[in-house]
Amino acid sequence: MVGLNRPEKRNAFNDELILGIEKVFENLPPSIRCVVIYGIGDHFSAGLDLSELKERNAVQGIHHSRMWHRALDKVQFGTAPVIAVLHGAVVGGGLELAAACHIRVSEPSTFYALPEGQRGIFVGGGASVRLPKLIGVARMTDMMLTGRVYKAEEGERIGLAQYLVESGKGLTKGKELAQKIAKNAEMTNYALMHVLPRIADASQTEGLMLESLMAAIAQSSPEAKQRLNDFLEGRAKKVGQ
Numbered sequence: 042m043v044g045l046n047r048p049e050k051r052n053a054f055n056d057e058l059i060l061g062i063e064k065v066f067e068n069l070p071p072s073i074r075c076v077v078i079y080g081i082g083d084h085f086s087a088g089l090d091l092s093e094l095k096e097r098n099a100v101q102g103i104h105h106s107r108m109w110h111r112a113l114d115k116v117q118f119g120t121a122p123v124i125a126v127l128h129g130a131v132v133g134g135g136l137e138l139a140a141a142c143h144i145r146v147s148e149p150s151t152f153y154a155l156p157e158g159q160r161g162i163f164v165g166g167g168a169s170v171r172l173p174k175l176i177g178v179a180r181m182t183d184m185m186l187t188g189r190v191y192k193a194e195e196g197e198r199i200g201l202a203q204y205l206v207e208s209g210k211g212l213t214k215g216k217e218l219a220q221k222i223a224k225n226a227e228m229t230n231y232a233l234m235h236v237l238p239r240i241a242d243a244s245q246t247e248g249l250m251l252e253s254l255m256a257a258i259a260q261s262s263p264e265a266k267q268r269l270n271d272f273l274e275g276r277a278k279k280v281g282q
């Protein structure tokens with residue numbers, strides 16, 4: 042479990058917090074098979090700490106954005122799948138972090154927005170690459186142009202979250218999912234985290250070839266052989282059990 046712990050500033054990301062995220066995810070012990078990330082206090086995150094932006098020039102801005110990219114790449118392309126448990130504000134950079142996670146669980150208090158347009162800035166934490174893959178370019182453009190707030194139900198409907206659970210049940214759901222994911226074959230989780238995003242960015246010809254290679258590697262692992270035998274010999278659970 043990783044808690045964003047700056048509730049007095051609604052978990053707004055100063056440099057210390059974003060560097061802290063990078064450090065956590067680049068040093069995950071191999072025994073950690075799935076991570077749940079959540080916000081301490083009433084919100085997931087209010088995004089970038091705007092007080093740190095005031096004095097920055099263009100070159101410093103690039104370095105800052107690249108620092109976010111490094112940190113959120115460690116979340117997306119780390120060693121274990123990451124589940125974001127969302128409540129309250131998931132705005133700006135908070136939504137950028139959520140989009141870098143592999144599954145999002147939301148509670149009814151969750152609201153999503155990209156207020157960058159209102160603040161006169163642009164996203165800098167990878168949202169322009171990751172968000173269109175979740176909700177499409179048109180919706181992201183609408184969110185940024187208008188500052189429209191999406192409530193929890195709409196967020197789930199359009200794919201910002203995969204689960205919407207009762208108030209106060211987000212962490213329970215997150216942990217339940219994490220326990221399931223941790224039982225997957227390591228190779229399957231690796232393929233989903235590292236290979237699927239590359240396939241999604243590839244041409245059809247290259248994507249299909251990558252898929253075949255990944256399928257061949259995965260099925261020839263000892264773990265896959267064991268699991269297939271377990272099913273064929275009646276020791277494995279059926280789908281849905």
Ligand SMILES: COc1cc(/C=C/C(=O)SCCNC(=O)CCNC(=O)[C@H](O)C(C)(C)COP(=O)(O)OP(=O)(O)OC[C@H]2O[C@@H](n3cnc4c(N)ncnc43)[C@H](O)[C@@H]2OP(=O)(O)O)ccc1O
Nearest residue numbers: 050053087088089090091105106130133134156162165166
């Ligand atoms: C350009 O390069 C970038 C950009 C980025 C990413 C950009 C972004 O994330 S833009 C979005 C920035 N976020 C916002 O505009 C949200 C502003 N906050 C709010 O609207 C509200 O605080 C709230 C989230 C809805 C919560 O409301 P409430 O519970 O009523 O709390 P408040 O009383 O408003 O706040 C308490 C306390 O926290 C401070 N605070 C809140 N949000 C921020 C923030 N984003 N930055 C700094 N401080 C914040 C607020 O001022 C209060 O402080 P006090 O001292 O008055 O107690 C990424 C990378 C790039 O390179």
